[in-house]
């Protein structure tokens with residue numbers, strides 16, 4: 001075979017130019033008779049240059065986009081940038097470079113890289129969430145939420161990073177420290193904007209049943225919403241005349257309550273302790289506890305701590321006085337931040353009772369040791385004694401209701417979404433404060449409220465925007481009097497909660513979108529991204545779509561009907577990080593081996609949903625495979641006549657045709673189930689088979705095999721696929737329908753294997769067509785009629801002729 005070199009440096013830019021010139025991936029909003037498919041990867045956050053994780057995400061998404069196009073679908077595959085956020089702002093604080101400039105540079109780097117990877121993007125729909133033409137509509141959506149009472153302002157205790165001088169969401173606090181900078185977190189009271197996601201808790205839960213998401217992601221969402229049924233029961237603190245409602249899933253254990261606990265964040269804690277001997281201890285304890293994360297505090301292994309408050313509450317079922325404590329195992333985020341403790345029937349209450357030597361009273365006789373949660377007859381429970389706890393459950397709730405001391409209730413772990421950020425590089429919140437009118441929304445025609453330039457990005461306990469006096473002071477749209485602008489900006493998760501809608505209609509200047517256009521493209525048919533977004537981004541986007549649907553602005557209340565979460569790429573078993581020096585630069589890999597090798601390898605390395613370990617030898621192997629595939633195609637194109645495959649193939653032609661149809665079947669099925677690694681393996685096998693029969697098979701079969709290999713590798717290695725297919729057929733592979741396997745050529749999945757011992761035929765048996773040499777050897781050694789000639793003799797050598805025979809040489 002002629003010595004030809006596979007040269008991605010020449011091939012790849014050439015095909016990228018073709019796709020650009022022909023606008024191959026552009027799709028119009030005019031429907032045609034093809035079904036639509038919206039394929040979307042989570043939009044990247046532009047910081048520095050793309051990393052290896054981006055290569056993986058977009059290689060997965062692009063394979064799906066190509067596969068659907070070639071299956072006759074009209075595919076929307078757009079790109080944008082989640083461009084507001086802290087890294088650009090922190091960079092600005094250090095260097096003085098405006099976040100807009102560093103963001104632009106980074107976006108350019110991303111765009112260059114995506115083009116160099118040959119990702120099939122409709123670039124006409126591109127935008128960054130930091131552009132006024134986009135955030136104008138983010139502000140517009142905020143005003144719609146405000147109108148519906150879904151955005152509101154209240155004072156709240158917030159987790160505060162003194163180093164970044166910003167509010168942190170609970171999930172941004174890791175072990176009491178800021179997720180971004182590692183500084184210890186404090187607690188502050190601030191007036192904040194919230195979005196009322198809790199109104200949608202039940203629908204966010206119920207509608208999970210309708211979408212094709214990985215079960216573990218659904219479970220994470222369910223746990224985050226944390227719905228539980230039970231009762232709200234009121235305990236009164238007589239000394240101070242305050243009622244404390246608590247949520248419990250076990251009203252049947254009310255008679256077993258022996259103390260009462262408040263979370264450290266509970267607003268009454270200091271008031272309760274005031275004037276008691278415990279006042280100082282309480283202050284110290286609360287300040288320490290507040291900097292711990294919810295995970296730390298929820299840790300079952302952690303010894304229970306707390307401080308008495310020096311007060312009591314009355315148990316409504318029996319009038320007993322229960323001592324009050326503050327303890328960090330109670331979370332403000334759960335229920336009302338207050339808890340009736342039933343140590344006999346709750347593990348954590350039990351531990352606390354032991355640590356503080358408090359009474360433990362069994363009220364359900366389930367026959368287990370304490371603490372226990374089993375069912376059985378009630379004891380020590382007044383009028384309910386002897387009743388089975390399950391039967392008495394509803395009756396107790398009804399009794400509480402009648403007495404005005406409680407009622408049936410549902411509790412959610414989900415809290416409203418705090419969206420205020422005291423930072424510069426975000427979307428301004430479009431309201432003003434007027435002395436006369438209070439909070440006044442900025443009228444729609446005055447949007448966007450543009451982010452002004454400032455001198456100093458460093459937050460000083462307030463938003464840097466507060467220093468832009470000329471911008472802040474404005475007039476009230478209602479009364480024309482003096483007013484001041486909101487200086488907080490929005491959590492960047494707001495920006496990314498609706499970007500997939502804007503892609504459908506990105507240039508619309510009259511509205512955020514045209515409903516008929518959005519309803520045509522939505523929902524996203526396949527969403528692809530990291531599992532780290534399983535909760536926040538995905539929950540917020542679902543909430544937005546439900547709220548917008550309720551306002552009649554959208555016809556689709558679940559944005560992502562199918563979700564694929566890809567795993568991480570590690571190096572030597574460890575997460576890649578600059579500090580560890582174990583990063584792989586995807587640009588360097590594609591510069592050296594070509595984009596196709598980089599893309600193909602990242603998918604070949606292992607199942608894409610799993611974490612996979614990068615290996616430099618593996619990259620070499622993929623490069624060699626693509627070289628072989630390309631050389632096969634180029635040589636067959638040049639050295640064989642342009643024949644069609646034989647109608648009734650025989651011998652090596654038949655073997656090769658079968659392999660090709662087997663590969664079509666396998667790659668098609670694997671693409672449907674995201675098994676890209678085994679799909680690429682199948683093309684590998686096909687190429688190997690073509691080389692094996694290169695000298696003996698006919699031109700028609702060889703051409704068919706080579707163009708099938710090109711066609712099948714195209715979703716993973718589009719440049720090499722397009723190039724080989726073009727050489728063999730003169731046609732653009734991306735317009736070619738996805739190949740279909742011929743069932744007649746698939747049926748003969750077995751062949752008659754001849755087993756020889758020392759060159760003499762001793763047996764014949766049916767062997768699978770896909771069996772490799774090792775499997776054939778094993779079958780031969782086990783063949784019943786050959787065994788008699790093999791037993792007790794030493795095997796010197798085994799000769800395998802695939803698809804035909806095995807000769808075992810013995811002495």
Ligand SMILES: [Zn+2]
Nearest residue numbers: 161164178181
């Ligand atoms: Zn921080």
Ligand SMILES: [Zn+2]
Nearest residue numbers: 434437476479
């Ligand atoms: Zn006013």
